[in-house]
Amino acid sequence: MTKTIDSIVKKEKDIVKKVYNKNQPLFPMLEKIKLYTSRTGVLHGIRKIRAHGDQTATIETHCGQTIEVRDSKNGRVSRWLRNRWLVEPCAKCKIPAWKLEKYSTTRFVKKRSR
Numbered sequence: 001m002t003k004t005i006d007s008i009v010k011k012e013k014d015i016v017k018k019v020y021n022k023n024q025p026l027f028p029m030l031e032k033i034k035l036y037t038s039r040t041g042v043l044h045g046i047r048k049i050r051a052h053g054d055q056t057a058t059i060e061t062h063c064g065q066t067i068e069v070r071d072s073k074n075g076r077v078s079r080w081l082r083n084r085w086l087v088e089p090c091a092k093c094k095i096p097a098w099k100l101e102k103y104s105t106t107r108f109v110k111k112r113s114r
């Protein structure tokens, strides 16, 4: 079942601490939040990300998986991260609570350019 990170992190209020531009490329976003949602909805912690040009990157997760990712603002990974959807956090990655909490207080919005 897909849910958002908010149903996993316990907190009292719906606080928003960090706001990112929704239309930014995927890789810098992954670099910042250091989280990756897999095809099956498992949220992994990113140990390393290596970009090969601006089209593809290799992500190394804390649980030891190596995943090839294609940059696409509207691709699955971007969409899942932006909506903060997940099925469950990876048990092996042991993502610290503060990181999940931070993710739950992060929003991706459409920013107007001036």
Ligand SMILES: [Zn+2]
Binding pocket: 043, 044, 045, 061, 062, 063, 064, 090, 091, 092, 093
């Ligand atoms: Zn993992």
